[in-house]
Amino acid sequence: MTNRSLVSINDLSTDELVQVLDLAERFEQNPAQRVLDGKIVATLFFEPSTRTRLSFESAVNRLGGRVIGFSEASSSSVSKGESLKDTILTVANYSDLIVMRHPIEGSARWAAEVSPVPIVNAGDGANQHPTQTMLDLYSIRKTQGTLNNQKIVMVGDLKYGRTVHSLLLAMSRFNASFVFISPKELQMPVEFKLFLQEKGLKYEEHTELAENIKDADIVYMTRVQRERFSDPMEYERVKNAYVLRRHMLEGTKANMRVLHPLPRVNEIHVDVDDSPKAYYFQQAKNGVYARMAIMTTILGLTDKVK
Amino acid sequence: MKDDKKHLSVSAIQNGTVIDHIPAQNLFKVISILGLDNISNQITFGSNFGSAKMGKKAIVKIADKYFERDEINRIAIVAPNAKLNIIKDYEVVEKMVVEVPDSIKGIVRCMNPKCITNVEGIDTRFDVVDKADVTLKCCYCEKITDSDHMDFV
Numbered sequence A: 001m002t003n004r005s006l007v008s009i010n011d012l013s014t015d016e017l018v019q020v021l022d023l024a025e026r027f028e029q030n031p032a033q034r035v036l037d038g039k040i041v042a043t044l045f046f047e048p049s050t051r052t053r054l055s056f057e058s059a060v061n062r063l064g065g066r067v068i069g070f071s072e073a074s075s076s077s078v079s080k081g082e083s084l085k086d087t088i089l090t091v092a093n094y095s096d097l098i099v100m101r102h103p104i105e106g107s108a109r110w111a112a113e114v115s116p117v118p119i120v121n122a123g124d125g126a127n128q129h130p131t132q133t134m135l136d137l138y139s140i141r142k143t144q145g146t147l148n149n150q151k152i153v154m155v156g157d158l159k160y161g162r163t164v165h166s167l168l169l170a171m172s173r174f175n176a177s178f179v180f181i182s183p184k185e186l187q188m189p190v191e192f193k194l195f196l197q198e199k200g201l202k203y204e205e206h207t208e209l210a211e212n213i214k215d216a217d218i219v220y221m222t223r224v225q226r227e228r229f230s231d232p233m234e235y236e237r238v239k240n241a242y243v244l245r246r247h248m249l250e251g252t253k254a255n256m257r258v259l260h261p262l263p264r265v266n267e268i269h270v271d272v273d274d275s276p277k278a279y280y281f282q283q284a285k286n287g288v289y290a291r292m293a294i295m296t297t298i299l300g301l302t303d304k305v306k
Numbered sequence B: 001m002k003d004d005k006k007h008l009s010v011s012a013i014q015n016g017t018v019i020d021h022i023p024a025q026n027l028f029k030v031i032s033i034l035g036l037d038n039i040s041n042q043i044t045f046g047s048n049f050g051s052a053k054m055g056k057k058a059i060v061k062i063a064d065k066y067f068e069r070d071e072i073n074r075i076a077i078v079a080p081n082a083k084l085n086i087i088k089d090y091e092v093v094e095k096m097v098v099e100v101p102d103s104i105k106g107i108v109r110c111m112n113p114k115c116i117t118n119v120e121g122i123d124t125r126f127d128v129v130d131k132a133d134v135t136l137k138c139c140y141c142e143k144i145t146d147s148d149h150m151d152f153v
Ligand SMILES: [Zn+2]
Pocket: A106, B110, B111, B112, B115, B116, B117, B138, B139, B140, B141, B142, B143
């Protein structure tokens, strides 16, 4: 993976993926390691995403590297009409690695093609967000002890949710089974169901939440957004049907954990937060370790990790 | 007999290439992909001939022109069953069929309006994920462009 860009989770072989998770584990055990000493990481956020940017910048800082960049396009030369290629070629002169988030789909692949330094995709529109998937995998492995044979329940917007699509593709390598719980309008797209069928992996589809999480290992919650509905009445009908509440956790498996990519709005009631099964804030913390591992691997500095 | 009559409707050439079994609705796409609208060779074509196998078909005859394999495979996305006859001195000296390539550069636009190729006007690149139906996956946005939604650069 050294000097290679990370655009899509599919760019990584299963071995490489597991190696990154192992490295992230070492960083969790010993986070203060100045592996990136003397390195400069550029964080180019062409659209704002405070959480993701802070997570990356925290990771670079923990590793003793330096950060340059911008947090929205309006404060950069992009607002003056500069092409993505020109921005990347310029910033590549100032940095050893570029982390970018961009609203246009495919922008990260294009940047990786033109850039002389590696690119880490921190989200390109509705397309890919591989470091989110890495931290989800890390969280699953950490809480379940393994990535193999997990029953993953995905809840909410499964139609447009890039996070659940990438997670599905990644977990399909580890013999997962899936339960999709969503309103009719936001069901998992057919292409992903066909993909699972071809791989011989099991999935179920439901519209009801509480009764379908009892044998889950992971419940992965996502936001159901009003603007996704063609019929606003339909949104009003379903908006409260996909809210996870504390009492629904009764009778679920002891090892079950609730994940959410954050930010949450109301789809996980705050009464869940104190449950030992709530894992979404630790999940966000794991994001820092996962990103430390990804950047260290790409810059070929794994030998320096204690 | 019927076949002979049809052949008469597009005149014979002495030297060059005959491309047959083009779906009639894609004739002009073939012409454009091969750049035949920008060359000075003599070109004759006929369209809407009946074909038992494929409905209406079209034929193009290009005088004094021979194609490279890579060049001709570019039309596979619009005419996957096209057959070529290489003509020398009124005789067919070689027959070729097109092969759908594994990947395609340019030619087709990505149907995703939010794709970087459409926004910044860069050259498209696709992997062919289904050769029979000619289904393309954009190497940038990773979305599918199928033959029903194909728009040409
Ligand atoms: Zn595209």
